[in-house]
Amino acid sequence: MVSFSQAKDMFRLQREAKKVKKELRNVHVEAEASGVKVVVNAEMEVISIEIAESVAVASVPSLMKDALNRALKKAQVVSAEKMQGIMGEMGMPTGG
Numbered sequence: 739m740v741s742f743s744q745a746k747d748m749f750r751l752q753r754e755a756k757k758v759k760k761e762l763r764n765v766h767v768e769a770e771a772s773g774v775k776v777v778v779n780a781e782m783e784v785i786s787i788e789i790a791e792s793v794a795v796a797s798v799p800s801l802m803k804d805a806l807n808r809a810l811k812k813a814q815v816v817s818a819e820k821m822q823g824i825m826g827e828m829g830m831p832t833g834g
Contacts, residue, residue, distance in 0.1 A: 758820050765816055769808035774801040778809045780817045 762780035769776055773790035784806070789798060 767812040771801040771805040776805040776809045
Protein backbone atom coordinates (compact mmCIF):
# COMPACT_ATOMS: atom_id res chain seq x y z
CA MET A 739 0.00 0.00 0.00
CA VAL A 740 1.28 3.47 -0.90
CA SER A 741 1.61 5.93 1.96
CA PHE A 742 0.41 9.52 1.73
CA SER A 743 4.03 10.71 1.75
CA GLN A 744 4.97 8.39 -1.13
CA ALA A 745 1.93 9.50 -3.14
CA LYS A 746 2.83 13.15 -2.52
CA ASP A 747 6.42 12.53 -3.67
CA MET A 748 5.24 10.73 -6.79
CA PHE A 749 2.89 13.60 -7.64
CA ARG A 750 5.73 16.11 -7.16
CA LEU A 751 8.06 14.10 -9.39
CA GLN A 752 5.32 13.80 -12.01
CA ARG A 753 4.93 17.60 -11.99
CA GLU A 754 8.69 18.04 -12.33
CA ALA A 755 8.80 15.57 -15.23
CA LYS A 756 6.06 17.51 -17.03
CA LYS A 757 7.96 20.75 -16.43
CA VAL A 758 11.18 19.29 -17.86
CA LYS A 759 9.27 17.87 -20.83
CA LYS A 760 7.95 21.38 -21.56
CA GLU A 761 11.47 22.79 -21.31
CA LEU A 762 12.70 20.18 -23.81
CA ARG A 763 10.44 21.69 -26.47
CA ASN A 764 12.47 24.89 -26.22
CA VAL A 765 15.88 23.21 -26.46
CA HIS A 766 16.96 23.28 -30.11
CA VAL A 767 19.74 21.10 -31.48
CA GLU A 768 21.15 21.32 -35.00
CA ALA A 769 23.29 19.23 -37.29
CA GLU A 770 24.59 19.91 -40.77
CA ALA A 771 25.68 17.64 -43.61
CA SER A 772 27.26 19.32 -46.65
CA GLY A 773 24.73 22.11 -47.04
CA VAL A 774 21.71 20.44 -45.42
CA LYS A 775 20.95 21.83 -41.96
CA VAL A 776 18.38 20.26 -39.67
CA VAL A 777 17.12 21.70 -36.37
CA VAL A 778 15.17 19.53 -33.92
CA ASN A 779 14.04 20.09 -30.37
CA ALA A 780 14.86 17.80 -27.46
CA GLU A 781 11.36 16.34 -27.78
CA MET A 782 12.53 14.82 -31.11
CA GLU A 783 10.39 17.14 -33.24
CA VAL A 784 11.78 18.66 -36.44
CA ILE A 785 11.86 22.46 -36.15
CA SER A 786 13.40 23.35 -39.49
CA ILE A 787 15.27 22.00 -42.50
CA GLU A 788 17.44 24.22 -44.70
CA ILE A 789 18.95 23.07 -47.97
CA ALA A 790 21.56 25.24 -49.63
CA GLU A 791 20.99 26.01 -53.31
CA SER A 792 24.36 24.48 -54.15
CA VAL A 793 23.28 21.01 -52.97
CA ALA A 794 22.62 18.58 -55.81
CA VAL A 795 19.02 17.36 -55.77
CA ALA A 796 20.14 13.73 -56.06
CA SER A 797 22.17 13.98 -52.84
CA VAL A 798 19.45 15.65 -50.74
CA PRO A 799 17.90 12.43 -49.36
CA SER A 800 21.15 10.96 -48.04
CA LEU A 801 22.39 14.30 -46.68
CA MET A 802 19.05 14.95 -45.00
CA LYS A 803 19.03 11.49 -43.45
CA ASP A 804 22.57 12.01 -42.14
CA ALA A 805 21.86 15.46 -40.68
CA LEU A 806 18.55 14.36 -39.19
CA ASN A 807 20.02 11.26 -37.54
CA ARG A 808 22.88 13.27 -36.01
CA ALA A 809 20.51 15.99 -34.75
CA LEU A 810 18.18 13.41 -33.20
CA LYS A 811 21.07 11.64 -31.47
CA LYS A 812 22.21 14.96 -30.00
CA ALA A 813 18.64 15.68 -28.89
CA GLN A 814 18.43 12.28 -27.19
CA VAL A 815 21.56 13.07 -25.19
CA VAL A 816 20.18 16.45 -24.11
CA SER A 817 16.84 14.91 -23.18
CA ALA A 818 18.47 12.11 -21.18
CA GLU A 819 20.64 14.59 -19.28
CA LYS A 820 17.62 16.74 -18.39
CA MET A 821 15.56 13.76 -17.22
CA GLN A 822 18.40 12.10 -15.29
CA GLY A 823 17.72 14.01 -12.07
CA ILE A 824 14.06 13.12 -11.99
CA MET A 825 14.74 9.47 -12.83
CA GLY A 826 17.23 9.32 -9.94
CA GLU A 827 14.70 10.75 -7.51
CA MET A 828 12.20 8.12 -8.62
CA GLY A 829 14.73 5.40 -7.77
CA MET A 830 15.24 4.46 -11.40
CA PRO A 831 18.71 3.77 -12.83
CA THR A 832 20.24 6.85 -14.47
CA GLY A 833 23.21 5.22 -16.14
CA GLY A 834 25.59 7.58 -14.36
